[in-house]
Amino acid sequence: MSLSEIAVKGFIIGLFVASPMGPINMLCIQRTLNRGWKHGFATGIGAMLSDLTYALITLIGVAMVSGFLAKHKTTIQLVGSIILFFFGFGVFRSNPLKGWTPTMKVEETRYMKDFISSFLLTFSNVAIILVFITLYARFQFNPLTEGSVSLIVGMISIALGALLWWTFITLLVSRLRKYFNRRGLIMLNRIVGTILMILGAGGIITAIV
Numbered sequence: 221m222s223l224s225e226i227a228v229k230g231f232i233i234g235l236f237v238a239s240p241m242g243p244i245n246m247l248c249i250q251r252t253l254n255r256g257w258k259h260g261f262a263t264g265i266g267a268m269l270s271d272l273t274y275a276l277i278t279l280i281g282v283a284m285v286s287g288f289l290a291k292h293k294t295t296i297q298l299v300g301s302i303i304l305f306f307f308g309f310g311v312f313r314s315n316p317l318k319g320w321t322p323t324m325k326v327e328e329t330r331y332m333k334d335f336i337s338s339f340l341l342t343f344s345n346v347a348i349i350l351v352f353i354t355l356y357a358r359f360q361f362n363p364l365t366e367g368s369v370s371l372i373v374g375m376i377s378i379a380l381g382a383l384l385w386w387t388f389i390t391l392l393v394s395r396l397r398k399y400f401n402r403r404g405l406i407m408l409n410r411i412v413g414t415i416l417m418i419l420g421a422g423g424i425i426t427a428i429v
């Protein structure tokens with residue numbers, strides 16, 4: 221796998237790991253609405269570094285069983301694509317606004333506290349490893365086995381993909397604070413879910429054919 225291919229796949233993986241509208245995304249949006257763009261962005265950076273830590277942990281685990289993965293490559297891609305499809309379906313159907321009130325008063329905090337709290341909250345979600353395993357299988361992404369340069373490129377590209385998302389969502393919410401539409405978040409979640417389902421379906425077809 222070339223470095224450019226690793227970079228593209230890593231970027232897509234980082235983007236898709238960060239984008240589903242779960243608790244951390246809603247926390248980021250809430251802080252952006254109540255305190256401003258910088259607080260929301262600090263929250264996103266904390267989540268990004270936590271995801272990057274799990275990305276590396278997952279890669280190390282995958283590398284340890286690389287022989288098994290190579291032997292059952294097609295089966296693993298098929299299973300991973302099926303999981304990705306249903307994960308996307310779950311994202312599509314989920315209600316990101318359940319139990320969330322954008323007008324609630326929030327205690328003022330410093331950027332570092334926003335960053336640390338987001339990192340710890342994201343890191344407590346060990347299930348993210350399953351998401352990484354699924355995406356690695358779907359995109360056949362395993363730069364650790366190809367050397368340190370490939371690993372560095374892979375990690376940087378995952379970070380950049382996630383960083384793009386956090387920059388996009390915080391700037392969007394910040395610019396549209398006065399016209400913030402709750403329905404727009406649900407629509408965004410459905411778009412992300414649809415894309416994930418399409419990727420999963422494509423992987424299933426590729427593995428079968």
